[in-house]
Amino acid sequence: MDRRKFIQSSVLGMIAASLPISFSSCGSATKKSATAGTGLKLSFEPYDLKLRHAFNLAKSSRTHTPDVLIQIEHDGIIGYGEASMPPYLGETTESVCKFLNRLDLAQFNDPFRLDEILEYVDSVAPNNRAAKASVDIALHDLLGKRMGQPWYKIWGYTPENTPSTSFTIGIDTAEVVKKKVEETAPYNVIKVKMGLDNDKELVEIIRSQTDKPICIDANQGWSSKEKALEMIEWLYDKNCLFVEQPMPKEMIDETAWLRERSKLPLVADEFLQRLPDVRRAYQAYDAINIKLMKSTGMREAHEMATLARGLGMKVMVGCMTETSCAISAAAQLAPISDWADLDGNLLIANDCFDGMKIVKGKITLSDKPGIGATPL
Numbered sequence: 001m002d003r004r005k006f007i008q009s010s011v012l013g014m015i016a017a018s019l020p021i022s023f024s025s026c027g028s029a030t031k032k033s034a035t036a037g038t039g040l041k042l043s044f045e046p047y048d049l050k051l052r053h054a055f056n057l058a059k060s061s062r063t064h065t066p067d068v069l070i071q072i073e074h075d076g077i078i079g080y081g082e083a084s085m086p087p088y089l090g091e092t093t094e095s096v097c098k099f100l101n102r103l104d105l106a107q108f109n110d111p112f113r114l115d116e117i118l119e120y121v122d123s124v125a126p127n128n129r130a131a132k133a134s135v136d137i138a139l140h141d142l143l144g145k146r147m148g149q150p151w152y153k154i155w156g157y158t159p160e161n162t163p164s165t166s167f168t169i170g171i172d173t174a175e176v177v178k179k180k181v182e183e184t185a186p187y188n189v190i191k192v193k194m195g196l197d198n199d200k201e202l203v204e205i206i207r208s209q210t211d212k213p214i215c216i217d218a219n220q221g222w223s224s225k226e227k228a229l230e231m232i233e234w235l236y237d238k239n240c241l242f243v244e245q246p247m248p249k250e251m252i253d254e255t256a257w258l259r260e261r262s263k264l265p266l267v268a269d270e271f272l273q274r275l276p277d278v279r280r281a282y283q284a285y286d287a288i289n290i291k292l293m294k295s296t297g298m299r300e301a302h303e304m305a306t307l308a309r310g311l312g313m314k315v316m317v318g319c320m321t322e323t324s325c326a327i328s329a330a331a332q333l334a335p336i337s338d339w340a341d342l343d344g345n346l347l348i349a350n351d352c353f354d355g356m357k358i359v360k361g362k363i364t365l366s367d368k369p370g371i372g373a374t375p376l
Contacts, residue, residue, distance in 0.1 A: 136297020195221015
């Protein structure tokens, strides 16, 4: 029996669980698919993620995030993916659907030609990183189901090595922050959004209620290296783990200056998009925050983590506001991550997938094949 037939026969028992499932519970459909032949069949539809609280950052605020859910079918097995589009990414529901409509995945009869398929997807148009990530995630889900294994096992990772995820508190009034701190009770690490004039006040409010470790995300909000250094020195005594994107991403020389003097590790976020940015971040940042919606998906995210490790940098796996589909995909990288911020599904009120679980604050991976996410 050849390898292909062996793999196909080994997963016959799982095909029933992987049959096409309607997205009707997630919103009205805008679908496209291959109608003939044996090629990959793509379908997709817009979905609006409703946030539990207004998501306030140093430079923006929103109450929802546009999203596009996709599925790729081959031989009766479905792979699921999504594109989440916070405003700063520059993508919209219209741009994602336009990009997906340009794809001709029906030309590919073998989903195991993953590199070839994703190189084609990347070549169709520049940018469109979240749109490309949706296809990447769905293909990985499909292949994992074909092989009968979750991706952390395919990559050779140990599920017990996952870190705790942080739970995010956005910029808000003192009263709202106090309520949000109460919501962090099930989690071991708190992430605080900063970058305004009340940064110290936010930390003092949190510290009045809990001594849990805090991750700081300035979201490019500190405009000078002196200001950033003063804040980091103040935060150092507040049980903080690191500072994410302290200054605007363009201030690479100032960030390198800050890193030489900082008592806390600096993590690249907005500065970091795709694989070439990892080397650019080296020696200006101590760590990178990998997000699938920026990296174009799991394949490149895995390459970024491998390169960062090789350069002696720490790795954080993060997310946008997303359903448990993309969160579960990102969680496959958790075993090789020093830190994780995979709470995007916890921040929305209408998650339409069941996937990765947080148990006692820790990311817990299942043995479900693919990315481990199932539509509700």
